[in-house]
Amino acid sequence: MHVGSTAAPSAEDRQRWRLADLAARPERLDVLRASLVALGVDAYFGVRPENARYLTGFVLADGEEKVAGHSGRFFVDAAETVLLADSRYRLQAQSQAPRSRIEDTPGGLAAAWPELLGSLRPLSNDVSRGVAGIAVEAGFLDHASWLALAAAAPDVELVAIEGLIETQRVTKEPSELERIAAACAIADEALDATLPQIREGVTERELAMALEWRIRTGGAEALAFDVACLAGARAALPHGSPGDDAVRAGQVLLFDFGAQVEGYRSDMTRTLFVGQPDAHDRAIYELVAAAQAAAIDLLGEALRSQRAITNREVDAAARAVIDAAGHGHHFGHGTGHGIGLATHELPSLGRAAPEAPLPSPTVFSVEPGVYLDGQTGVRIEDLVSFDAGAGTFELLTRFPRSLTVVGEG
Amino acid sequence: MHVGSTAAPSAEDRQRWRLADLAARPERLDVLRASLVALGVDAYFGVRPENARYLTGFVLADGEEKVAGHSGRFFVDAAETVLLADSRYRLQAQSQAPRSRIEDTPGGLAAAWPELLGSLRPLSNDVSRGVAGIAVEAGFLDHASWLALAAAAPDVELVAIEGLIETQRVTKEPSELERIAAACAIADEALDATLPQIREGVTERELAMALEWRIRTGGAEALAFDVACLAGARAALPHGSPGDDAVRAGQVLLFDFGAQVEGYRSDMTRTLFVGQPDAHDRAIYELVAAAQAAAIDLLGEALRSQRAITNREVDAAARAVIDAAGHGHHFGHGTGHGIGLATHELPSLGRAAPEAPLPSPTVFSVEPGVYLDGQTGVRIEDLVSFDAGAGTFELLTRFPRSLTVVGEG
16 A cells, blocks of 8 residues: 555455454344343434444544434344435445445435334334334434434334443454554554654644654554644643644653554554653653553453453552552543544543453553643553453554653764 | 745734634624523533634534543533533633633533533523523434433423524624635645646545645645545545545546635535546536536626525526536535535525525535536535625635646646
8 A cells, every 4th residue: 555664454454354344244233133132122223433334334434424414324123234325425335335225314314214113123023013112322313313303203212322332342353453453553653654753843743744644654544533742741731732832852742643444443652752851751751651561460460360350450550650659640541441443442441430340352552641730741552452261462552662762863 | 834835824814813703702602692592591501612612712623522521512601601621621721712611520511510500690680590491502412411411400491402603603704704715725725736746547545645735734724624536437426535546547536625724614626637528528517617607696696786695596596507408417415505613504505405595794615516427527616705795705716617637748
């Protein structure tokens, strides 16, 4: 795809992943159907683009759902998936979702709702009564649309559900793991190739764009999210956008970024030093690195001793190191999050997350940070592929974690 | 901002626009309050990022609302605006929305809802009773959140509203018009600068990225939307994404793209020819150009004769030309749409839109197209600034509309 990139997946890789998705969808659908039967509903109406991609193959780019109308929304019944696509998306839907029945709703979704429901084969045993209740992704359907659908077929109960498909997506199939690893490799290589451009005087925005360009010409179809590049005290903003200030010697330079490969995402953070850091910044860096190592070591220890480990234990391992150094209140976010078709998915590794054993196999970030308002910020973030069944875990992010000085000489 | 770009706004322009927004907000809020009083509600809860920016100044990048939680959501009461921002966004909120009260909801929005409502000053005359009813952007708040808010303060009525602020945003202030014009100029210049790269063998994706780069280094803070670059028969897909096929001689090459300047967007489409077109493609191009000219001429005629003109008349003027040539069923979308903080806003210029006089001053696109499945597609899109009060209109898109051949010799 791009001459000189060693991380770019081959056309054969991409074809293999698409076929793996196609082969996996019947089982994914069966798992969902079992959940629906347990809930006592007859069908499912999905709104979230990632869920549509997971179950049908239809792709909307990030944000495209805002202009796509109902295109990409979908039904699951006892027999098939029904994908909505207006005339703009018809050819794309036929190509990407060959096993779905494609339907248009030119008069609006509410007008078509009764007929669409009537065309579904209910999951209940009593097929003759039609669809009596349908699970709806209430966290993604706007309230105005909900009201319109409820009014369009008042005899059909809309059952507000959240997280059914998201829970399935937590455990990853081999081809999903491969794509996340491929996205990590592209991101690693892009940062490595950007290092020579870092020097005094260049702006955050210029570096963010240079890194973005390398990701998007290096084998990724898109960024996972907008590149963060924050220098000096701005690195203490966990969600800052790159600015037009020039980078100065002695500053930290925090990059938070990711790539997207056939829908699957990576996410990594590196905090570099532009010239030699002072003793204080160096100590903060080593503290964060030690916190990250503690969380990762705990994963290895749990696997070796074959004991289950919870999301909160991983968070606690990193947090204990930072707490002990007196910086607990400078680490305001969780230690990690799952990743896949969305950049942030389950499991959530934080103090506030419901305590639960780590699912498996899965991928999540380990990303402790220390943010000193008005001074400096350090975060180090890697993705970990974790498989308790196989007794293994793997760091998918390969860029060095050790303190890295750039822009010298 | 970028050496060599003549279209990039100056730092003084940007400062002036920000101050104009600051000065305009009290009146924008008063207009909204009058609507709320007419509806009999005491306050407003806003969810849509463009509306937050319009009334408070707080900015979320496109798609950032998916990770921002409740940050950026806002209240309007009789006295002030209240902006929600968690710790990640606190500094940004203080800087961008200096006149808003900033509140965090660390335990979730529903938990904070009763206290937030209690802190508002109701618009009703009876201040002692507190907020009894609040307008909520039902088209942007998900149903699950709606349920949670309704349960958190069962005595306060949630009133589902849509389009209140969007209707205000249709008529543009001078500084809004300036920013849209600046975004158009950046887009014009970016396409012009990309022309030399168009030749046989280059891919849609390479050209889309080259154009994107020129926009984003030419003075725009972002794209208005992902660049479409579609060659040959793919130009017949109104929503296709750039692919990896090489451009060939004799093909049309359709670019649909826009820039963003201090939040305001542009949108333009040009259909170029890679080498000399054949007689059929040339005829289709001239037909679409004639349809566009008919719609634009109608605007001038209506202004000269000082008569009101409706959105449907503009659509009908373009459509009549295409219908008369027997291609009516190859023009499946409306003739235009408003634009501003969102790429697609009111007014809607199409057959299906409710008939209404064109608002004024406003900006909208004029973009007829003819799409021949499997053969070719042509669309020409310009933005028009329309001011019936002043009796003037202006084409903001300056790139030539005449048939343009590229990639020769």
